[in-house]
Amino acid sequence: MSKKTIESLSETYVEGMSQIYLLIDMNGLTYIGTTRLIFSDRWNTHLSDKKCGNFCSSQKLDWSTVMVYHLETCSNEDKSVREGYWMTRYPDCVNIRRNLTKRKVCKTDKQTLEQRKEIQRAYYQRNSKAILKYKNEYYAKNTSTILEKKRQYYNMNKEQILFKARLRNERIKNAEKLTLIETTDFLELINNY
Numbered sequence: 001m002s003k004k005t006i007e008s009l010s011e012t013y014v015e016g017m018s019q020i021y022l023l024i025d026m027n028g029l030t031y032i033g034t035t036r037l038i039f040s041d042r043w044n045t046h047l048s049d050k051k052c053g054n055f056c057s058s059q060k061l062d063w064s065t066v067m068v069y070h071l072e073t074c075s076n077e078d079k080s081v082r083e084g085y086w087m088t089r090y091p092d093c094v095n096i097r098r099n100l101t102k103r104k105v106c107k108t109d110k111q112t113l114e115q116r117k118e119i120q121r122a123y124y125q126r127n128s129k130a131i132l133k134y135k136n137e138y139y140a141k142n143t144s145t146i147l148e149k150k151r152q153y154y155n156m157n158k159e160q161i162l163f164k165a166r167l168r169n170e171r172i173k174n175a176e177k178l179t180l181i182e183t184t185d186f187l188e189l190i191n192n193y
Helices: 006-010 039-052 079-089 107-156 158-192
Strands: 002-004 017-024 030-035 067-075
Touching: 017 079, 030 039, 030 079, 067 079, 107 158
Parallel strands: none
Antiparallel strands: 002 067, 017 030, 017 067
């Protein structure tokens, strides 16, 4: 196990592989993580999650004193099992435990998901104006790129999009027919009463 800087850990990136890493703060708290991303991108996600209030068990760490260690590089298929192995090597890690082999969601994960949604909802309510402003500025700066990506997506998925649109239109027409039939039946019922 070697202590690495974020930049040097990013250099260990191998496309199609996962990196397993260990974070330790000065209080001795540890976190085992895995990423398919370049590590600097994953690091930024950790920091963003903490700033935005998105739940990640790594938030318990004192980020100003975190040291990063590269544990191993493994295949994407094995990453959950290998991460679980490292969690057993560091049993006091702050990670919320999951059954990593069967991929079942534990009660704790469900509670955490609900908590996370509530935190995100509250964050959005507090910052909705700033978020909307950012989205509008981003769209204004990147309109041509966004429209080009939408065009590409449409061209690649044209058949599915048209099929879903036909289904949606049929459902709307059927709902309108049902409403018309129900109204007619109701009027007949009133007249016969």
